[in-house]
Amino acid sequence: MRFASAALALSATALVAAQNVVVEVGSVATAEGGIFQFIPNDITAANGTTVTFRFTGAPGNHTVTQSSFADPCNPLAGGFDSGFVFIPPTNTTETPEFTLTITDDSRPIWFYCKQLIPAPHCSAGMVGAINAPTSGSNTLANFVSAARAFQGSSGQGEGGLAGVGASASAAPSPIAGGASLVGAPTSGAAAPTQTSPPSSGSPSGSGANTSPSPTATGNGASALGSSWLLALGAVMGVIVA
Ligand SMILES: *[C@@H]1O[C@H](CO)[C@@H](O)[C@H](O)[C@H]1NC(C)=O
Numbered sequence: 001m002r003f004a005s006a007a008l009a010l011s012a013t014a015l016v017a018a019q020n021v022v023v024e025v026g027s028v029a030t031a032e033g034g035i036f037q038f039i040p041n042d043i044t045a046a047n048g049t050t051v052t053f054r055f056t057g058a059p060g061n062h063t064v065t066q067s068s069f070a071d072p073c074n075p076l077a078g079g080f081d082s083g084f085v086f087i088p089p090t091n092t093t094e095t096p097e098f099t100l101t102i103t104d105d106s107r108p109i110w111f112y113c114k115q116l117i118p119a120p121h122c123s124a125g126m127v128g129a130i131n132a133p134t135s136g137s138n139t140l141a142n143f144v145s146a147a148r149a150f151q152g153s154s155g156q157g158e159g160g161l162a163g164v165g166a167s168a169s170a171a172p173s174p175i176a177g178g179a180s181l182v183g184a185p186t187s188g189a190a191a192p193t194q195t196s197p198p199s200s201g202s203p204s205g206s207g208a209n210t211s212p213s214p215t216a217t218g219n220g221a222s223a224l225g226s227s228w229l230l231a232l233g234a235v236m237g238v239i240v241a
């Protein structure tokens, strides 16, 4: 009997360790809370738990970037960072995912979206926390308030796969047609540095294959180019709305 309950206890531990929490990144304008949110934004996850961020907000172009309670809209040194994941207005067949495994549940993990277009998403309240205290001053509610009060451009420094208290083993994937990545993490975190904010939302990187440059000329290319422009217009239109 003692052996049986020990085995039960062990399997219960294994079940806990295998838990997965799913968080939607970005939403749609018609949703309660609008586009700029993580759903849920208040996550409880023990050591070994995985937290899968699904970039379902379409259209959208968001990140999951680790920050700190004291500085909600700037990257934490040594923090994780999904990089930008662009999802086109039309539903892609597969949803890109960025999965963190919790390595230290003894202190809170704070994160934000670092997108600045058309306005900083962090200041719009696109932040969240894993294992935030439920009492005292460092609550999620106070973190959200601090993010909303943040002025200027949120930090664009790039983090890595490995963060503080949680780490990913791969950049967001799969990247279906129309979706694209910018600044995807490749390894452990580089020391975040402030870089100039992007001057426009022009496509770059891996998106070039499926999203021809709007300046492309030639019949085939310009047809594709204008559909890309329409797509961008829809993104901006919906986001501005
Ligand atoms: C596309 O639609 C499917 C089915 O409704 C949904 O599961 C998936 O998350 C959507 N993907 C994106 C990128 O919106």
Ligand SMILES: *[C@@H]1O[C@H](CO)[C@@H](O)[C@H](O)[C@H]1NC(C)=O
Residues within 6 Å of the ligand: 047, 103, 104, 105, 106
């Ligand atoms: C989770 O792991 C961290 C780092 O090893 C450790 O400090 C903490 O005590 C662990 N949490 C629990 C509940 O064991």
Ligand SMILES: *[C@@H]1O[C@H](CO)[C@@H](O)[C@H](O)[C@H]1NC(C)=O
Residues within 6 Å of the ligand: 061, 084, 085, 086, 115, 116, 117, 180, 182, 198, 200, 201, 202, 203, 204, 207, 211
């Ligand atoms: C997504 O956002 C990043 C950062 O603003 C930008 O560099 C990239 O071009 C955007 N992707 C698309 C397809 O607009």
Ligand SMILES: [Cu+2]
Residues within 6 Å of the ligand: 026, 036, 061, 062, 063, 113, 114, 115, 121, 126
């Ligand atoms: Cu965002």
